[in-house]
Amino acid sequence: MNHLELNETHDINLTSWVESANEKGCDYPIQNLPFAEFRRKNSNEAFRCGVAIGNKVLDLTAVLESHVFPVELNRALEACSEPTLNRFMGMGAETWSLLRLNLSRGLAMDSDLQGSLKGYLIDMQSVEYSLPCQIGDYTDFYTSLHHATNVGKLFRPDNPLLPNYKWIPIGYHGRSSSIKVSGHPVHRPVGQLKPPSQETPTLEPCKRLDYELEVGIYIGSGNEMGSSIALDEADQHVFGYCLFNDWSARDIQAWEYVPLGPFLGKSFASTISPWIVTSEALIPYRQSWSRDETDPQPLDYLESKQNREQGAVDIKLQVALQTQSMQQQGVEPVILSKSTFAYSYWTVAQMVTHHSVNGCNLQPGDFFGSGTQSGPGVEELGSLLELSEGGKKSIDLPGGESRTFLQDGDTVIMTGYCEKEGTARIGFGEAVGVVVP
Amino acid sequence: MNHLELNETHDINLTSWVESANEKGCDYPIQNLPFAEFRRKNSNEAFRCGVAIGNKVLDLTAVLESHVFPVELNRALEACSEPTLNRFMGMGAETWSLLRLNLSRGLAMDSDLQGSLKGYLIDMQSVEYSLPCQIGDYTDFYTSLHHATNVGKLFRPDNPLLPNYKWIPIGYHGRSSSIKVSGHPVHRPVGQLKPPSQETPTLEPCKRLDYELEVGIYIGSGNEMGSSIALDEADQHVFGYCLFNDWSARDIQAWEYVPLGPFLGKSFASTISPWIVTSEALIPYRQSWSRDETDPQPLDYLESKQNREQGAVDIKLQVALQTQSMQQQGVEPVILSKSTFAYSYWTVAQMVTHHSVNGCNLQPGDFFGSGTQSGPGVEELGSLLELSEGGKKSIDLPGGESRTFLQDGDTVIMTGYCEKEGTARIGFGEAVGVVVP
Numbered sequence: 001m002n003h004l005e006l007n008e009t010h011d012i013n014l015t016s017w018v019e020s021a022n023e024k025g026c027d028y029p030i031q032n033l034p035f036a037e038f039r040r041k042n043s044n045e046a047f048r049c050g051v052a053i054g055n056k057v058l059d060l061t062a063v064l065e066s067h068v069f070p071v072e073l074n075r076a077l078e079a080c081s082e083p084t085l086n087r088f089m090g091m092g093a094e095t096w097s098l099l100r101l102n103l104s105r106g107l108a109m110d111s112d113l114q115g116s117l118k119g120y121l122i123d124m125q126s127v128e129y130s131l132p133c134q135i136g137d138y139t140d141f142y143t144s145l146h147h148a149t150n151v152g153k154l155f156r157p158d159n160p161l162l163p164n165y166k167w168i169p170i171g172y173h174g175r176s177s178s179i180k181v182s183g184h185p186v187h188r189p190v191g192q193l194k195p196p197s198q199e200t201p202t203l204e205p206c207k208r209l210d211y212e213l214e215v216g217i218y219i220g221s222g223n224e225m226g227s228s229i230a231l232d233e234a235d236q237h238v239f240g241y242c243l244f245n246d247w248s249a250r251d252i253q254a255w256e257y258v259p260l261g262p263f264l265g266k267s268f269a270s271t272i273s274p275w276i277v278t279s280e281a282l283i284p285y286r287q288s289w290s291r292d293e294t295d296p297q298p299l300d301y302l303e304s305k306q307n308r309e310q311g312a313v314d315i316k317l318q319v320a321l322q323t324q325s326m327q328q329q330g331v332e333p334v335i336l337s338k339s340t341f342a343y344s345y346w347t348v349a350q351m352v353t354h355h356s357v358n359g360c361n362l363q364p365g366d367f368f369g370s371g372t373q374s375g376p377g378v379e380e381l382g383s384l385l386e387l388s389e390g391g392k393k394s395i396d397l398p399g400g401e402s403r404t405f406l407q408d409g410d411t412v413i414m415t416g417y418c419e420k421e422g423t424a425r426i427g428f429g430e431a432v433g434v435v436v437p
Numbered sequence: 438m439n440h441l442e443l444n445e446t447h448d449i450n451l452t453s454w455v456e457s458a459n460e461k462g463c464d465y466p467i468q469n470l471p472f473a474e475f476r477r478k479n480s481n482e483a484f485r486c487g488v489a490i491g492n493k494v495l496d497l498t499a500v501l502e503s504h505v506f507p508v509e510l511n512r513a514l515e516a517c518s519e520p521t522l523n524r525f526m527g528m529g530a531e532t533w534s535l536l537r538l539n540l541s542r543g544l545a546m547d548s549d550l551q552g553s554l555k556g557y558l559i560d561m562q563s564v565e566y567s568l569p570c571q572i573g574d575y576t577d578f579y580t581s582l583h584h585a586t587n588v589g590k591l592f593r594p595d596n597p598l599l600p601n602y603k604w605i606p607i608g609y610h611g612r613s614s615s616i617k618v619s620g621h622p623v624h625r626p627v628g629q630l631k632p633p634s635q636e637t638p639t640l641e642p643c644k645r646l647d648y649e650l651e652v653g654i655y656i657g658s659g660n661e662m663g664s665s666i667a668l669d670e671a672d673q674h675v676f677g678y679c680l681f682n683d684w685s686a687r688d689i690q691a692w693e694y695v696p697l698g699p700f701l702g703k704s705f706a707s708t709i710s711p712w713i714v715t716s717e718a719l720i721p722y723r724q725s726w727s728r729d730e731t732d733p734q735p736l737d738y739l740e741s742k743q744n745r746e747q748g749a750v751d752i753k754l755q756v757a758l759q760t761q762s763m764q765q766q767g768v769e770p771v772i773l774s775k776s777t778f779a780y781s782y783w784t785v786a787q788m789v790t791h792h793s794v795n796g797c798n799l800q801p802g803d804f805f806g807s808g809t810q811s812g813p814g815v816e817e818l819g820s821l822l823e824l825s826e827g828g829k830k831s832i833d834l835p836g837g838e839s840r841t842f843l844q845d846g847d848t849v850i851m852t853g854y855c856e857k858e859g860t861a862r863i864g865f866g867e868a869v870g871v872v873v874p
Contacts, residue, residue, distance in 0.1 A: 137613050162695055170700075171697065173609070173612055173700065174610055177573055177799070178797055190796070203736050203737070225617070225706070256601060257696075258601070259592075259694075260607055260608065261609045261694075263576075264797065267795065267797040268797055299629065357627055358701040358702075359706075360612060360614070360705055362614070
């Protein structure tokens with residue numbers, strides 16, 4: 001697979017015989033082709049891999065069974081007919097790319113395969129999703145300097161940013177079992193709370209429930225325990241990206257997190273968007289990664305020309321809120337903030353390389369959270385903790401309500417996309433969750 | 438399954454037709470019957486479940502195929518023929534108990550099944566082990582008050598124990614992928630070090646490599662997301678126990694762990710002993726769990742008569758060290774410390790209940806580390822960090838060497854057992870790891 005072939009899928013003029021894919025504003029044009037595990041809603045079908053194109057899902061199991069693709073793709077298509085994508089993810093970047101190239105050709109306007117593939121398209125509205133893979137280990141990073149500084153100020157006004165922040169892509173292990181796909185309800189957690197007004201803790205429902213606007217990153221091919229992944233190889237190990245809501249119970253977290261880090265304040269729920277946008281589809285949106293002149297130069301293992309010139313990805317992110325009352329009044333969700341992953345202080349390649357530098361084995365299907373992606377502006381803050389200045393400032397909503405933290409019945413909707421002049425829009429779909437008591 | 442039947446397996450007078458099981462000091466008498474995943478060494482056989490009896494392993498797949506057990510056990514035996522025990526663990530305490538009862542009867546002296554079962558025994562020396570289950574999520578607790586105080590003193594001399602310690606079973610999410618079975622080599626990790634003498638960090642091999650003497654706990658049946666497990670139900674969710682070495686790179690940890698907790702200082706390797714000793718086999722070694730009168734009463738959800746009277750388990754623990762030079766000189770491993778899990782400030786039931794109180798879903802095969810089980814005495818410290826007082830005090834070894842932290846070629850051997858007057862010895866085998874460069 002050479003770069004000319006890869007870039008074929010990024011030609012802005014490339015259109016599909018699936019007409020909805022060519023509409024302006026569509027999340028899933030032929031340049032995207034993200035992967036998910038799906039089945040028909042309310043059916044007993046097995047979950048299997050599909051690829052989004054316009055408002056349709058292409059069923060890869062049907063594609064396999066129809067033998068329309070070259071035989072060398074059978075191994076990949078077989079892996080895609082399994083209920084988790086782990087085996088396909090472990091096959092490596094060349095295999096992912098070869099399948100994507102064939103999908104792109106088969107779905108392109110004037111493709112000879114139109115007649116066959118048409119029969120394997122399912123309306124996106126009629127499908128439901130599962131987690132796309134079995135997430136072995138989930139690591140949450142903390143890569144937004146703005147978020148780290150904002151949160152640090154609330155806890156340590158004189159010393160917001162810790163000395164290791166600009167040297168280490170700070171991260172911690174998270175809970176895999178409670179990561180669910182978009183639409184899964186989020187139960188307000190119960191936990192030990194000890195506000196400053198109380199001498200001793202009490203067990204109560206969380207009063208400071210929050211979202212965190214993050215990018216999710218799926219590891220494809222891993223590394224052996226005792227080995228590490230070099231910086232310029234790291235992106236080849238990344239299968240793709242999604243949206244990620246790292247729900248947070250700020251009051252539970254505040255009392256429990258010293259000295260070993262967040263635990264029950266996070267492990268009650270996390271929400272992913274169902275579609276994995278491939279690393280390959282994001283190549284046109286890569287941009288230079290830079291720091292302030294006053295920031296320290298990273299250590300050698302986290303520093304390369306390629307990472308400086310192409311390390312950042314401009315994924316535009318947005319979080320919106322619709323309360324139960326807004327829904328009842330027919331008021332549309334209100335946008336709370338907009339940000340971009342390009343603000344991240346550390347690149348995905350740096351996260352991968354740092355994570356494996358100690359010999360830790362990454363595995364296909366491992367998942368990283370980027371950490372809350374806040375930007376420098378007040379309209380770019382990725383959590384209510386920041387927007388409400390630690391709960392001190394109320395946020396007015398259309399319909400007459402206001403919020404500092406989330407209430408039961410609130411729906412949080414995260415969306416994201418890449419777009420720039422001369423390229424197609426690459427959409428991420430959405431990660432949605434409703435808070436229930 | 439009633440308690441009289443359960444207790445049959447704890448009769449000290451019960452002996453087996455497998456003679457080695459009746460020998461004094463044997464880890465695996467008929468009262469133990471722990472589970473592991475094994476195959477013949479250097480074979481291409483599939484891993485499958487075996488039960489230890491004396492110096493033999495009973496192959497449960499062969500037992501299934503021979504139809505010597507009642508048909509109602511077939512479902513359990515089928516799950517035991519899989520390469521991971523997750524499905525069996527998820528079947529629940531009654532199923533585990535019923536299988537154990539039948540194994541106990543079949544292996545007892547004068548059993549009618551002796552003729553059939555004899556053919557399904559394999560020499561323990563000729564087998565190798567895999568992880569007994571796929572560990573979905575691994576949580577490491579911090580339940581030794583002595584360890585927390587000792588370590589706290591090194592980091593915060595004036596304020597060793599944090600205010601939440603006596604209210605919350607403190608824990609954090611750990612890395613699952615790098616948990617390996619006893620015998621797997623441990624690569625000395627590379628990481629960012631920033632000793633006080635340096636202005637900025639450097640990437641170097643860890644200089645303060647340590648072990649941690651812990652008990653490992655396997656969750657059997659789980660709970661649905663959004664629900665929680667009540668304290669007096671919690672032990673029914675615990676499948677069993679093992680030994681656990683939570684290898685730690687103290688210098689990597691010191692620089693990285695604020696504010697989100699340990700990460701690469703731990704994720705390079707963890708070692709478990711291969712056999713899971715069932716919760717049921719440990720019933721005779723349960724004892725009252727008590728605190729100092731000055732300690733706060735736990736919140737209601739962590740407090741019950743059953744937990745006070747039977748919450749602690751007296752698992753005697755030991756860690757020994759053999760350096761490469763000791764091995765070459767034929768010097769036996771030297772015991773560095775002895776402790777017991779009965780010292781734990783929190784019980785396993787309290788860990789399970791606290792972990793799920795926020796609605797976090799525990800799953801079959803989830804794993805808890807107990808945290809380093811240090812006792813109050815200087816000969817009861819479960820890590821070199823504590824034994825060497827943070828690296829200040831050298832530990833003399835037979836053969837003329839000394840250590841503050843581990844050197845390449847060092848072998849760390851953890852063993853454990855339960856024993857009290859009038860009961861059989863329930864052995865845990867060993868968790869062994871050699872440090873390699």
